[in-house]
Amino acid sequence: MSIVFYVLAGLTVAGALAAVALKNTVHCALALTVAFAGLALLFLELDAQFAGFAQILIYIGAVAILVVFAILLTRGSETPKDTVYSNKWLLGLVTAAAVFAVLGWAVLHSTEALPHETAKPAVTVMDIGNALMGRYVLPLEIVALLLTAALIGAVIVAMHEKEGAR
Amino acid sequence: MLGEGILKGLGETARNFAGSFVSAERLTTVQYPEERVAPIEATRDFPFLVYDGKDWEAGLRCVACQICEKECPPKCIYIVKSTDKKPDALGKPQIYPARFDIDISVCMSCQICVEVCPFEAIKMDTEFELSTTDRFGGLLYDRKELAKSNEYYHKIHPTEAAETDARLAEEKAKADAKAKAAAAAAAAKAAAGPAVAAAKPAAPVSAVKAADGEKQG
């Protein structure tokens, strides 16, 4: 287990924890970006170059800004008056811990089906292109359709009512 | 066609850019301390006192009439009259300013003092590089620093100086003529006087006192 993996894992988990636990919502959004960046580096560590750059481009470039815009548009950046956690927060924590316990147990006790160290897959962008256009052309078209629908949907949902109906 | 305006604008700036290296009339910047533009004649910055002749104290035209002090909007002139008199250009003994201060940090170069001065004693200078390190005393000019010769006045405002001199010369001529006429009349009266005086020495005295009384009223 290389040192790089530990550093990156630590960075990502710290970012995720901060994104969830911080009081100021904008700080949460910025911590979220740190988590996304950590994940992108983990992808690069796993030699998934295209996925890593796509992650940076889409998540840090767009989703993080979207989250931040949403926070500002809903006046979330002012520090809330009462506690930041919902009143049934303990139940939430317990369920999350249970989920993690189950997942951890499953991972640790899974049989050694997969080999430890496999050769570094030489993936070029050309292969991804061919795969996208070859085997995955249907999902590509569906995702394109979905993105357009989401684009139009988000705009319509968030559009300001012209007649100002309250 | 979209973008035409942009191309025209770019062409204009390019012409400017190239032109500034080539044609002199495009680049009109004057590198101030090294190159200087001669001030135009009507420039006015801060007032100064004019004096005739060599000695600035004797030739000072100002007679401390304090009109400019009263008229100065920002009140930056301060005059203290002298106790004795000194002869002015026409030879008549006049009061002169013992102290004549102008605070040029307050002066707004409005030239009202020049307009109101009946004796052409104060004019506007073209000197503007007067910055000093000392904020208070440095910009308070006293009589000595304000006094400048008539030749200097001719150098900075030639036409105006010429007119002023012409007017002064004319006044001087009129005053001389009047003085001469008065002298001639006095001489004639002196010549006729002894003949009349012999006839009635007492009468003229009361007449003169009566004449004085009328004049007083």
Next chain:
Amino acid sequence: MTPLTGYLLVAALLFAIGLAGALTRRNAILVLIGIELMLNAANLNLIAFWRYGPHPEALTGMMFAIFSIAVAAAEAAVGLGLVIQIYRHTRTTDLDQMNRMKG
């Protein structure tokens, strides 16, 4: 502790943190952030299995992750659109107060 299990554990931890965030936070946007984290944890799993899986040249894991990133971005956009609309309607993003079905 092979590298694969390491990645799987990190992914599980991220998933749990995302879930905890989604369940405990009061602000709707923080719930969406939690969901984003859970989606990312899933992507990490996909790519880990692709990297240490038997046929990396088949690119299945990576393609799955790329499509999942695209879909997650779309979901985030629509989700935030909804949150903004709800805020504009009810003046609050506090989930505990959104308990009335009246329009």
Next chain:
Amino acid sequence: MIEKADQIFVILSHWLVSFLPVWLQQPVHVLLSVVAIIVTFPALFAITVLLERKGLGRMQNRYGPNRVGPYGIFQPVADGIKSLTKEDIVPTSADAVVHFLAPVFLVVVVFMGYAVLPMGRNMTLVNMDAGLLFFFAIGASTELSVFMAGWSSRNKYSLLGAMRAVAQMISYEIPLLMSSVAVVMMTGSLSPNKIVDVQNQYTWGLPHWYIFTPWGLAAFLLFCVAATAETNRSPFDLPEGESELVAGYFTEYSGFKFALFFLGEYVGMLAISGLGTTLFLGGYSAPLQILNWVPSWCWFFGKVMMSMCVFIWLRGTLPRLRQDQLMNFAWKFVLPLTLLNLVVAALWRFMGDGWLRWVVCSAILLLAYTVMGRLGMRQKHIAPRSYRYAE
């Protein structure tokens, strides 16, 4: 000799590294090139600042700065010292951590963009085959630092400026990407090195640069428009519109942090013009075959400085766009044209050689340009201003 001059930097680096033990050589080699980048581009930044102020001066019929050193050469040094010695005031209500991180994050991210630019024959720091995607991913995260700066200063003007800057950068990021997708389509690879190699061939002495093809010229112009908007420059510098927004998102910054923002902006400009040169102007290839004896990196830096002069020229000429005009122009003119350009590039590729494809492609593009220009940008009826007061 010519080969040596061309590879002078590579040879120098290898010579320096040869003294070290073998396992250390590769990291130190990379470290050396990183240091080289971090030294040359701020130097280019200083030259650009000087060029800008003198160029703008000359465009306005006046000298530029010529007091500090002969012909004002040391003006950037003077500016640098001034901004370094200026007191760094942080407003009390500002969020100190984010306030400090914003410029640092911006400069780090912008410098990371240089890893993939081929600055000369085999003078690319990192030869990735998805290099272009890396560059755009890095370019996309500068918006975040702009937002961090704007929000953390807790000042209405800076937040407004940050919002405008982020909105502008996002809406011009898509045309930026789309216009370079056309180039990627024609070269068939995302790697900047491959893009430059494809453009490095010559017929009758003329290079195969993409700018000499109709779709390439259109893509280059759209790329320039998007690049100017992406770096908040010239007609699109609304975010730091001095007249109405004080200084936009870096109002509350002074001293060294302000200098960092300044550096970030200019180094970002150099990076985006470096990318423009790589994609459309044939990176380090010589404009004429006979000029091939000149070292390759000279061409790259020459073209980058030429594009900087064009940036400065644009700044000297064009007035600032209003926010709605800016957005309108992005979504209703630049984006449709870039998408159409993709179609034309595909058409160009599959129509085979010959004069026909020149005519057809140029006709489509010109037609679309005039129609879009006349239709879209016609002076619309300006509705009376409707005010929305804060509820």
